[in-house]
Amino acid sequence: MDIKELITVDADILGGQPVFTGTRVPVESLFDHLEAGVSLDEFLDDFPTVTKEQAVAILDLANRLLTSRNVNQFYAAVA
Template sequence: MDIKALITIDPDILGGQPVFAGTRVPVESLFDHLEAGVPLDEFLDDFPTVSREQAVALLEVANRLLTSRNIAQLYEAAA
């Protein structure tokens, strides 16, 4: 899934916070839930506007970014 089709960043939606496309659910919410030990199914129950496909695709994108050989660019962007 194309990241631009997966994540929306719009100043009129939650002040430009990245959200799952077609929703008002911040991407950060998924990571917060997982960090707290909440299973993916429970996250999806809490946020029914996010599809399983969207959540799994986001995790796959994050995995690719964090395990890529270009991680140095990510370091620079986060600094």
Template sequence: MTNIKDYINIDQEILGGQPVFKGTRVPIETLFLHLEKGVSLDEFLEDFPTVSKEQAISVLGIAEKIMTSKNIEKLYEAAA
């Protein structure tokens, strides 16, 4: 099982607590914004060389598990 803390870091001293890829200052949101704009994963990794392919794929896997959870309504309510 993937441990979120192995891939995502939240620290008030780094970008005001915005979730970033562990060991970097690259916000997780940046990956999703790039993909949303049609930028390939390989292009994202070229733009942000401090993020490993393993990290990016793991974060996408975490997002998939969250979005396909049977408890998605509870998760959405907690985030709202």
């Protein structure tokens, strides 16, 4: 799944905060829930507009970004 199919950044939606495409659910909320010990299924229950496919794809994308040999480019992008 292409990142543009997963994440929308639009100034008219939550002030440009990255959200799951087709929703008003910030991507950050997935990571906040997981960090707090909430299961993926619970997150999906709390945000029914997010599909399991979307959530898993975001986690896969984060994994690929953070374990890539190009992680130094990621560091530079977020610095």
